[in-house]
Amino acid sequence: MLGDRLERRAAVSLYWRIFLLNAGVLAVAVALLLGPVTVSTPILFGEALVLLGGLAAMLVINAVLLRVGLAPLARLNRAMATADLLKPGTRPTVTGRGEIAALTRTFNAMLDRLGAERAASSGRVLTxxxxxxxxxxxxxxxxxxxxxxxxxxxxxxxxxxxxxxxxxxxxxxxxxxxxxxxxxxxxxxxxRPGVLEELGLHSALRSLVGEFTTPRLSVTAHITPGLPHLDPATELVLYRVAQEGLTNAARHSGATRVEVHLRPMPRGGIRLLVRDNGHGLGEAPEGAGIRGMRERALLIGAELYVGTGPYGGTQVRLDITDHTRPTR
Incomplete structure (x- = not known):
């Protein structure tokens, strides 16, 4: 794009870029007045049209050049307005050099630092x-x-x-x-899921599924055998996310069927899925339960998705890729 090409040129401050753009427009106007364009006294109708046309052209050119020059700043502003520490990974792209690129890098570094501090504080709170x-x-x-x-x-x-x-x-x-x-x-x-400490994650999830199963709600567990061993903190996050997903499905979704899947991912790691056939989230804002799940996912560096499932209803997906250990 033209804005990216302009930004990749020599590192000139934003002040001097805007100054030079306006100076160039004014220089062109002076050159035209000293050259082929003349003004009579009193001004003629044709000359007035030329002057008004030139003024309109200068304003349009100036507006276009300013929009192109300030486009990276507008992108950064949108990124700042939509930044969410509970949804890491969305960072504005740093392009070119100069003040805006430096500001974007500083903003990204600030988000990383705030995310790390929030994860640490969330860890203390959850512990x-x-x-x-x-x-x-x-x-x-x-x-x-x-x-x-x-x-x-x-x-x-x-x-x-x-x-x-x-x-x-x-x-x-x-x-x-x-x-x-x-x-x-x-x-x-x-x-206090004592079964998680005593018998492990698989038994704890099956016990959890049994607790939520009622005549009106069918809950089934699909757990792939031979999954990698996880550290206790990660197992607790998986258990709590599954528990919150089942609680939301039982209380708010109007579902009659819920499935809990725990299986390996194609490129390594473990995926937890909680799916129901309810009416979905709709336009309702995220409540404390979902934000709590995001806090827990952030604590172990996992990726959490809460939204509509492939066949309707609500789907909670937790992907853990960085905390697996060799199988026992």
Whole structure:
């Protein structure tokens, strides 16, 4: 393009480029007035037309030259307006030399630095969050769980000795207490995926799929055997992204079927897919759940895509290429 060719010339500051462009236009106008163009007194109609035409031509030429010269600055402005630290990889292209090229390089370096700082701070926040979840899950299991278990035993002891009308009420109270205990255990498992630490990612994903499967929602897992071993932090990100994807599908999508895929990518690495047959995202803005997934993906340098699936519905895709290790 003409703008790129002009920018690749000798490194001249933006100020001097604009000054020289205007000086050139004015020099052409003076040369015409001193040469073939003359003005009578009083001015003739034909001469007025020539002067107005020349003025219009100078303005058009000046506008075109300024637009061409400032085009890289407009591209940089658009890149600055659309930059998102949660979606890395989109950087304005540095072309030519001079002030605009230097400004573009500085802007890219600033984005890289901010992205690294955000990843570091997100890592600290997520680590603290996981620690707090673990503590709450432990307290739910040890304190409330044990208390409700003791209440169940006391209710059973009382029901065995109570008269028939009271015994029926006590049995109903037993069932309500047992349901509350099961719900607390389920919440504790979601807060702290103990199966992930004890049995690994494959078993944790299958257990997660089982938790979300209901008569109204069919959830299936498709896990390719023999996948490379991942470090614990990456496994936790995969688990949390799958958990959030299933939560969104169950609560917001209106889906009746969800598929969870964990498989290798053709050029190395691992891909997680969560697909549903719901009504899709539409025009709704990204909520805290999706932004949380982006934070986790940024933490391990993975690529996250959330959008429409190939057959409709919503698709969550997490590609991990830099954290694989040799197979056990």
């Amino acid at each position: 603290a969050q996981e620690g707090e979840r673990k503590r709450i899950a432990q307290e739910l299991h040890d304190e409330i769980g044990q208390t409700l278990t003791a209440v169940l035993l006391q209710l059973k002891h009382a029901a065995d000795r109570a008269p028939e009308p009271v015994r029926t009420d006590l049995h109903q109270t037993q069932e309500a207490t047992r349901a509350s205990l099961d719900e607390i255990r389920r919440i504790a498992r979601r807060l």
